[in-house]
Amino acid sequence: MTTSEALTVLGRSNSSNVQKVMWLLDEIGQPCVRVDVGGQFGGNKAADYLAKNPNGVVPTLIHGDAVVWESNTILRYLAHYFRADSLYPTDPVGRSWVDRWMDWQLSSLGPANRTLFQRIVRTPPEQRRQDAIEEARAQNAELFGLLDGYLERSEYLGGASFSIADIAVGPLAYRWLTLPVERPNLHHVKRWYDLLCKRDAFQKHVIEIGLS
Known part of the structure; x- marks a missing residue:
């Protein structure tokens, strides 16, 4: 160390x-x-x-x-x-829940979310292709639908308390819920996202930065 x-x-x-x-x-x-x-x-x-x-x-x-x-x-x-055990449990089962959602973010949600973001925010308006945007939007809708199903029975991604899994996924949820696209009404994702919005650090390092 x-x-x-x-x-x-x-x-x-x-x-x-x-x-x-x-x-x-x-x-x-x-x-x-x-x-x-x-x-x-x-x-x-x-x-x-x-x-x-x-x-x-x-x-x-x-x-x-x-x-x-x-x-x-x-x-x-x-x-x-820094021994932030409340954010990254030492219990093997609890840690596995945190790890699996962090890995899911990297392997599944991250690439799809980045593609949607780049096709809208990082692409000049005259170069945007609506079919490409729609393809990425549909992928994100499916993945956030999966997340919504899990959050129906769990307060946070790692279980009953806030963890680094929520930190890993939170900035991508901000993008999804802020980008000008049609979204399904995912009540459990919105409930979870509202909890994140109450955290000063999320406001400072994600929301206040905006989409750019």
Whole structure:
């Protein structure tokens, strides 16, 4: 385990993956320095950055001698290092619920949500294709419908209490519920999302940043 040293997050504030990390750090009261990297700021393909994170994506966490990349791995690292057991249970079954939704976010929801976001927000209006947007919208609707079915019987993604699984999925739920697309009326997702909106760190690091 590294010594307790300053935390630096490399990544732009409008990246949903950076937002996860900043949100968690705020929740556990750990100050950090965030440096704009990626997107309009560039730098993520520079040799010195690739030496830290060979994928050339954001975020990258620097904590003393430790350099950690992959956003959900960073969440687990921080929760473990700072002993945030309420956010990442030590009980194997409880932890498995958190882990499975975090893995689902990476493998299923993340790619579909990113595609929808890019086809609307990151594509100039004259270049948008409505059929491509509709395809991505339908994929997101199906995935959030799956999530809604689970949340019918669970307060949060990891069970009865807020966890890093909610942090992993929350920024993508914000995008889905804010983008100008037709959405099914998913009562349980909305109930869960309203709980997230009551958290100051979610407001600060996700909602106030907006869609950009």
